[in-house]
Amino acid sequence: MARTRLITAVNEALVAEMERDPTLIVFGEDVELAIMGDTRGLVERFGRDRIRNSPICEQTLTGMAVGLASAGFRVVLHLMFNNFIYTGMDAIGNQMAKLRLMTGGQMELPITVIAGYGGGNGNAAQHSDTAYPALMNLGGIQVAVPTSSADAKGLFTTAVRGRTPTFFLEPAGRGGDMGEVPDGEHLVPFGKANVLRTGTDVTLVAIGTMVRPTLTAATALAGEGVSAEVIDPRTLVPFDEDTVLASVARTGRLVVVDEARDRCSAASQIAAVVADRGFATLRAPVRRVTVPDVALPYARNAEAVLIPGPERIAAAVRSVMERQLA
Amino acid sequence: MARTRLITAVNEALVAEMERDPTLIVFGEDVELAIMGDTRGLVERFGRDRIRNSPICEQTLTGMAVGLASAGFRVVLHLMFNNFIYTGMDAIGNQMAKLRLMTGGQMELPITVIAGYGGGNGNAAQHSDTAYPALMNLGGIQVAVPTSSADAKGLFTTAVRGRTPTFFLEPAGRGGDMGEVPDGEHLVPFGKANVLRTGTDVTLVAIGTMVRPTLTAATALAGEGVSAEVIDPRTLVPFDEDTVLASVARTGRLVVVDEARDRCSAASQIAAVVADRGFATLRAPVRRVTVPDVALPYARNAEAVLIPGPERIAAAVRSVMERQLA
Amino acid sequence: MATPDTDVRGHVTVTDVDLYTRMLLIRRAEERLIVACADGSLPGGVHLYIGEEAVAVGACAVMTDRDYVTSTHRGHGHFLAKGGDIDAMFAEIWGKATGICKGMGGSMHVADVSKGILGANGIVGAGFAIATGAAWGAKLAGEGRVATCFFGDGAANQGSFSESMNVSAAWELPTIFVCENNGVSEFTVTSTVTGGTLVDRARAFMPATVVDGNDVHAVRDAVGAAVERARAGGGPSYVEATTFRIRGHLEAEQHMLGGGTYRSEDDVTAWQADDKDPLPRLAARLLADGTCERAALDRIDAEVRARVEAAVAYAEASPPADPDLAPQIMFGPTA
Amino acid sequence: MATPDTDVRGHVTVTDVDLYTRMLLIRRAEERLIVACADGSLPGGVHLYIGEEAVAVGACAVMTDRDYVTSTHRGHGHFLAKGGDIDAMFAEIWGKATGICKGMGGSMHVADVSKGILGANGIVGAGFAIATGAAWGAKLAGEGRVATCFFGDGAANQGSFSESMNVSAAWELPTIFVCENNGVSEFTVTSTVTGGTLVDRARAFMPATVVDGNDVHAVRDAVGAAVERARAGGGPSYVEATTFRIRGHLEAEQHMLGGGTYRSEDDVTAWQADDKDPLPRLAARLLADGTCERAALDRIDAEVRARVEAAVAYAEASPPADPDLAPQIMFGPTA
Numbered sequence A, B: 001m002a003r004t005r006l007i008t009a010v011n012e013a014l015v016a017e018m019e020r021d022p023t024l025i026v027f028g029e030d031v032e033l034a035i036m037g038d039t040r041g042l043v044e045r046f047g048r049d050r051i052r053n054s055p056i057c058e059q060t061l062t063g064m065a066v067g068l069a070s071a072g073f074r075v076v077l078h079l080m081f082n083n084f085i086y087t088g089m090d091a092i093g094n095q096m097a098k099l100r101l102m103t104g105g106q107m108e109l110p111i112t113v114i115a116g117y118g119g120g121n122g123n124a125a126q127h128s129d130t131a132y133p134a135l136m137n138l139g140g141i142q143v144a145v146p147t148s149s150a151d152a153k154g155l156f157t158t159a160v161r162g163r164t165p166t167f168f169l170e171p172a173g174r175g176g177d178m179g180e181v182p183d184g185e186h187l188v189p190f191g192k193a194n195v196l197r198t199g200t201d202v203t204l205v206a207i208g209t210m211v212r213p214t215l216t217a218a219t220a221l222a223g224e225g226v227s228a229e230v231i232d233p234r235t236l237v238p239f240d241e242d243t244v245l246a247s248v249a250r251t252g253r254l255v256v257v258d259e260a261r262d263r264c265s266a267a268s269q270i271a272a273v274v275a276d277r278g279f280a281t282l283r284a285p286v287r288r289v290t291v292p293d294v295a296l297p298y299a300r301n302a303e304a305v306l307i308p309g310p311e312r313i314a315a316a317v318r319s320v321m322e323r324q325l326a
Numbered sequence C, D: 001m002a003t004p005d006t007d008v009r010g011h012v013t014v015t016d017v018d019l020y021t022r023m024l025l026i027r028r029a030e031e032r033l034i035v036a037c038a039d040g041s042l043p044g045g046v047h048l049y050i051g052e053e054a055v056a057v058g059a060c061a062v063m064t065d066r067d068y069v070t071s072t073h074r075g076h077g078h079f080l081a082k083g084g085d086i087d088a089m090f091a092e093i094w095g096k097a098t099g100i101c102k103g104m105g106g107s108m109h110v111a112d113v114s115k116g117i118l119g120a121n122g123i124v125g126a127g128f129a130i131a132t133g134a135a136w137g138a139k140l141a142g143e144g145r146v147a148t149c150f151f152g153d154g155a156a157n158q159g160s161f162s163e164s165m166n167v168s169a170a171w172e173l174p175t176i177f178v179c180e181n182n183g184v185s186e187f188t189v190t191s192t193v194t195g196g197t198l199v200d201r202a203r204a205f206m207p208a209t210v211v212d213g214n215d216v217h218a219v220r221d222a223v224g225a226a227v228e229r230a231r232a233g234g235g236p237s238y239v240e241a242t243t244f245r246i247r248g249h250l251e252a253e254q255h256m257l258g259g260g261t262y263r264s265e266d267d268v269t270a271w272q273a274d275d276k277d278p279l280p281r282l283a284a285r286l287l288a289d290g291t292c293e294r295a296a297l298d299r300i301d302a303e304v305r306a307r308v309e310a311a312v313a314y315a316e317a318s319p320p321a322d323p324d325l326a327p328q329i330m331f332g333p334t335a
């Protein structure tokens, strides 16, 4: 067990997998010097045949990942920021997501795409999107949103060993939180949520960067006598509906916290699932705490009010508690 | 009043707007001969300065629309199929949707993008996506999904005269249904749903191509004594929450029908909104009838089972009625 | 009939008769698709390769099953030329469970990964990057494979053409860019939307040449030189084959055009003449140099026609696609 | 100080002293940003143009406010050279309500549409298409405007470079492609990821030339010729300016590199020498040809420094961005 930042845990997992599987290839813009830190030191260790800086051409990078995987390699493509997913979207939406189906199962694409998401760093609108809703809607693509260093290692290892294109999304620009990381091989299964805190009054599903403010809110709420259960889904595709439904069956209330823009967000999807399969157990409106339908501004004060924080989360919880009391 | 196909109504609206506004420019691949029919006859009438075939380069076409609009023109860009939205996604997600915000309101982008969506034509996965969820999540972009010829004319006119980038999505490959089209100027406001059929037991929100099978289902259900209200939202951004909420307040039940893949679909968004703001009036689970998280296959029989039809819609309605009776 | 020899190490082992037979198989197969399309037997649209057979056959004659190709929306010719099975292709086009893609892909998406056919593709320009990625894999594997990207003159205006040439050149990948320059992109005469020449674009990155695309030997030799260079580690090449699309963009074209036109009927007629059409041209050569008698050619034709009809029968007799399959195979397993 | 004359119709009216003053304004402004960045005054990262001032100033000297430019993530130089206001730019970089984009865009996104500055852009390569679209508008309007796209050597590997050159060439648009070839893309030496030369790529489409990008006259003359041709309906041009990025990719570079390096310190030092740096080079010329005395140059420097400090004061004294603004302006009105 060592304490590391999330980004370092990814780095360690990547080193271990490259050692383990000589067909694992890493590429992307500036991966050699590792602008995000997650690919640091790899070129010295594995050489430029295994990890290589690419030209700036996202459209082709995503398509190349498909071709390289078709040629029998495992691929890790680093896309840097979620906004550049749009730049490389063609091969993501039209090839990566669909070719297994379209070839009748002939083509397997063990591709892991890394990209940072989210705001809070004054990076402005073109470097702060949270783009997983678009990916989730494509089908054929898995989405992981690790929130702890341990999960980052475990989910990354699972992603890389898998046989389905997977987006591994990291919090941008902060290297993630510090946390304990298990030594040796560590796999976290996809589609298994993590209950971070148990509670009886309300279920809070918090995605990725939203886990931390949600836990803060939960602590504050405890002081007010509200017992909140906090669930980290860890992967959005596949999604652990059962854990969330079981929790709501006990608490009767659901608030979903998501840094994506509201419309067609992961939060909306989770809310919709519970409003269907969990309806009988719901005792209050299902609330979403999200970024409104706006891109993040540059100025810190203007950015801060848009990203859900402990206060907005707690207020949403209070609003569903009140209804119940009324 | 004349009876025309939806695509012809768009054509008429476009001709009228080009007559009206000499700064309106149309471009895209093969718009001169009009593969979809909606731009037919324009080049003869307005010349190649006003409507022009472009090279095949969606990434640049969407960016050019931004540049042309910045230079003071109104722009209609034809992208042919929804799948090519992914190809041109960079400038859609990073520029078109965001530049008004990012320039502090300096830049207005009166751009209308046309593209066909949906399946049922044996076009296979790369020509049958329903991509509006990704667009809805971007913010800054309006989305219209006309279902009648009259609405097609009215919504298209509103889109073209607007000052916000708007995706005008047509049912692909069929030219849409036939219908009466009002003569002369006809505008349909954005964000005003159309109640196509009133009912008291359940609210059905049906999007675009799903309106027709939903009306069929509603007729069948009427024979079983179930009174269904059918609402066509007409625009997904902005979305008329009030009409839907008012309807659910009367019926107590909601089923949303959407040809998009389920995860993060428009259906999920609508369900989430009602599970929040309309919770107090809901008497049954909110059901979604969507395409599961799969791309559409080529073979007609395999495609047909995935696209919601009257039977699946009626079954979903019955399932929420039963619950209530139980 | 002569079975196309798909495992040759160079062009020497593919005889002219084999080349002819392969080209004829494509031609007769697609002529049969015209009929099937017209009589409503096919679920979706088809884009025919008629008139361009010499490009696919000439290029694939210098490749083995272990080499990769990426194809276009007009992919039947590449599929058959690279050794794909006509039964499996027809079953696919008919939307059947026995199709090479189990009916999930259809005409625009025929793929046989076991033969290195990474797929026809409905996205114009998609093959550039896929071929480049496969070429990178080929180079890393170090077994001398190449990856060939077939694409049209219209596709060459997609930026990924330039991007992929750049990656291939900078990393010295064994990518062969084969441009099928038929002068049209759907209903647009490509020259009206194209600046400069395509070969000049390619020359900025790699050796580039233009050949008569209706001369199967010319294509074979140019692509052969490129393949040899690539196998030897000499990096990518560009070969542009001038050719002509005899049929419409797709079989439903007339309906879509609503009376409009975009090219002259005279041009179409001219390119169908015996001195232009790649099949009569090769036939004349075979007769002139004594390789074949007319009777032998007739026999080949009869065999090919029979093969095509057998494929139709196979497709028609096959069970429909499995309607439950798509959700099962959309996602792969996780680990 | 001499106010940059931003409404000239050709380069004749911009004196060498004006060119010098404009370049110096960019230099001193950015030197001040280094300090502001280090002391934590700025909300986000900044990418500095120091060492490349001759490109923006030379190119913009031949444009008017009615011409369009698109800029990059390294956009302060283009903004100031094209006549953008330094107060409004600094307020923007400080994240203030008085910023040119009301604090919504920041350093990477400074834009002043009223001056034809269609924006710095955080997406590498985004400017190609935007400039091409604006150039099309300029051509349609028929008033002789041009649209200039500034971009880096790294951006030239984006496919939209080729796509936009193609559209501009095919439609004979007044687009000027100005490549700022500083040899690096972030932490990658661009030649390691680039096949062939950029100018050869451009030559496939249009007149293309390479100039010394640290010689403001050379840039002005080359871009001037391109602009004249474009205004006269002669279509697009490509001008590549060889230059050097003196600072890191962004000011936080050292922190991001974690000790790694990607270029030699010697190179950096060499490009800062008086015979390389565009500012001392122009100063030497002004002194040599008698245009100015040393004292005059010193006076300009003092004026420029004062102007920069005034802008800092303005930015610091300005109210913060309006936190309610973003949702109000994200969408435009419907009709």
Ligand SMILES: Cc1ncc(C[n+]2csc(CCOP(=O)(O)OP(=O)(O)O)c2C)c(N)n1
Residues within 6 Å of the ligand: B029, B056, B058, B080, B084, B087, C072, C073, C074, C122, C123, C124, C125, C151, C152, C153, C154, C155, C156, C180, C182, C184, C185, C186, C190, C245, C249
């Ligand atoms: C990304 C994308 N844009 C547009 C289309 C529509 N489309 C299909 S084929 C075609 C023309 C292709 O021309 P070319 O590459 O020359 O191939 P050809 O049909 O002549 O063989 C177009 C525009 C598409 N399928 N994909």
Ligand SMILES: Cc1ncc(C[n+]2csc(CCOP(=O)(O)OP(=O)(O)O)c2C)c(N)n1
Residues within 6 Å of the ligand: A029, A056, A058, A080, A084, A087, D072, D073, D074, D122, D123, D124, D125, D151, D152, D153, D154, D155, D156, D180, D182, D184, D185, D186, D190, D245, D249
């Ligand atoms: C689409 C996209 N991909 C990647 C990046 C990250 N990025 C920012 S600047 C840069 C390098 C640009 O190099 P160049 O075009 O030469 O400009 P320079 O920084 O040298 O001025 C990269 C890769 C980005 N901002 N946008």
Ligand SMILES: [Mg+2]
Residues within 6 Å of the ligand: C152, C153, C154, C180, C181, C182, C183, C184, C185, C186, C190
């Ligand atoms: Mg063509």
Ligand SMILES: [Mg+2]
Residues within 6 Å of the ligand: D152, D153, D154, D180, D181, D182, D183, D184, D185, D186, D190
């Ligand atoms: Mg550079």
